[in-house]
Amino acid sequence: MKFHYPLLENAFTKSDISQAVKVIKSQNLTMGLKTKEFERKFSRFINSKYCLMVNSGSSANLLAMFALINPKKENSLKRGDECLVPAVCWSTSLWPIYQAGLVPKFVDVDLKSFSISFNEIKKNITKKTKAIMIINVLGNCSEIDKIRSFSKKKNIYLIEDNCESFGSSYKNKFLGTFGDFSTFSFYYSHQLTAGEGGMIVCKNYKDYKLLQTLRSHGWDREIKKTKNTFNFINQGFNLRPLEVSAAIGINQLKRLKTMINVRKKNREKIIKTMKNSIKWNNQYSFFEANKYLKPSWFSLPLLINSKYLNKKKNFLRYLGKNKIETRPIISGNFVNQPCVNLHKIKYNKKYLKNSEEIEKRGFFIGLPTKPLKSNTIKKLADLLLDLK
Numbered sequence: 001m002k003f004h005y006p007l008l009e010n011a012f013t014k015s016d017i018s019q020a021v022k023v024i025k026s027q028n029l030t031m032g033l034k035t036k037e038f039e040r041k042f043s044r045f046i047n048s049k050y051c052l053m054v055n056s057g058s059s060a061n062l063l064a065m066f067a068l069i070n071p072k073k074e075n076s077l078k079r080g081d082e083c084l085v086p087a088v089c090w091s092t093s094l095w096p097i098y099q100a101g102l103v104p105k106f107v108d109v110d111l112k113s114f115s116i117s118f119n120e121i122k123k124n125i126t127k128k129t130k131a132i133m134i135i136n137v138l139g140n141c142s143e144i145d146k147i148r149s150f151s152k153k154k155n156i157y158l159i160e161d162n163c164e165s166f167g168s169s170y171k172n173k174f175l176g177t178f179g180d181f182s183t184f185s186f187y188y189s190h191q192l193t194a195g196e197g198g199m200i201v202c203k204n205y206k207d208y209k210l211l212q213t214l215r216s217h218g219w220d221r222e223i224k225k226t227k228n229t230f231n232f233i234n235q236g237f238n239l240r241p242l243e244v245s246a247a248i249g250i251n252q253l254k255r256l257k258t259m260i261n262v263r264k265k266n267r268e269k270i271i272k273t274m275k276n277s278i279k280w281n282n283q284y285s286f287f288e289a290n291k292y293l294k295p296s297w298f299s300l301p302l303l304i305n306s307k308y309l310n311k312k313k314n315f316l317r318y319l320g321k322n323k324i325e326t327r328p329i330i331s332g333n334f335v336n337q338p339c340v341n342l343h344k345i346k347y348n349k350k351y352l353k354n355s356e357e358i359e360k361r362g363f364f365i366g367l368p369t370k371p372l373k374s375n376t377i378k379k380l381a382d383l384l385l386d387l388k
């Protein structure tokens with residue numbers, strides 16, 4: 001068989017598909033009982049009471065920021081309030097901040113977790129800082145417990161974008177349960193994939209009800225449990241998920257732990273094979289889990305060591321030609337993306353040195369949820385070590 005190492009593997013099983021088909025045959029496609037069941041099971045899984053399913057992780061981030069500025073929110077934020085955001089971020093971690101009328105302030109990440117460190121947060125907050133968006137990158141995190149206590153003490157909202165780290169736990173507490181709002185994505189290739197889908201987790205009943213209203217047009221149907229009213233009590237979106245995604249989500253949740261373990265083993269085997277090869281010459285540094293973290297890996301990020309840096313561009317082309325797909329770590333240093341200047345978001349690259357380094361040195365390859373064959377691992381390691 002021809003060698004191909006894709007970024008995204010097909011993680012669906014026959015039983016995922018049969019659950020999806022059942023929903024289609026029932027003809028109940030619009031948000032309903034399956035979504036409720038998934039929310040309930042997800043909530044039990046992560047041990048957090050208030051979980052609301054949406055149609056993507058991006059929508060979950062959008063809801064979080066619009067809940068923060070809503071008049072129904074106690075101590076709501078005001079237009080112009082500042083929200084810290086890591087420079088290594090995803091497009092829709094950043095844009096909901098801006099769309100909600102808040103001012104994003106890019107903060108550097110650390111080279112270990114690729115996330116904002118506790119120290120960097122302390123260095124960057126000012127009187128204007130009213131919210132902090134952190135991202136748990138590719139299954140990892142920084143000192144999230146300290147960040148949580150600090151933000152609480154300072155009355156600064158914490159939004160935890162956990163779209164890349166479902167299933168990781170820090171000091172025995174799942175990531176995605178630390179923020180005032182925490183978000184998850186079930187996009188293809190994430191730890192649990194429903195094709196599309198997301199979840200938002202909050203800390204109290206009032207916020208939960210607010211999120212429900214914002215998710216569905218701003219009407220009061222879910223609040224009052226009165227069906228078919230046309231009473232609009234707030235602004236709103238339509239960010240509802242499909243029942244098919246919920247049915248796949250329920251089914252995958254049953255084997256999430258297995259998938260996490262398979263990914264962990266695949267990762268260990270690839271690294272071991274590379275390090276044991278005669279071609280190993282410290283070409284790369286690997287992304288290591290925080291010492292208090294039980295990781296649920298998303299992918300295998302690699303940082304090219306400086307000696308080989310001028311070869312990176314050609315080398316990634318070489319990997320592509322040899323059927324190893326690669327991509328940047330999230331989107332690299334996001335301030336380098338044209339959209340940031342288009343919308344005149346301010347930044348100072350002088351303070352984003354690590355983020356720049358991650359963009360220059362980093363890339364990642366996929367990490368399948370099915371066990372890799374040993375000859376695939378050998379071939380993969382061999383090609384990766386052609387960096388000379």
Ligand SMILES: Cc1ncc(COP(=O)(O)O)c(C=O)c1O
Pocket residue numbers: 056057058059061089090092093135161163164184185186187197198330
């Ligand atoms: C950190 C982060 N936040 C948000 C998202 C958006 O999730 P979705 O693709 O479900 O909209 C992603 C997407 O991969 C992501 O990596």
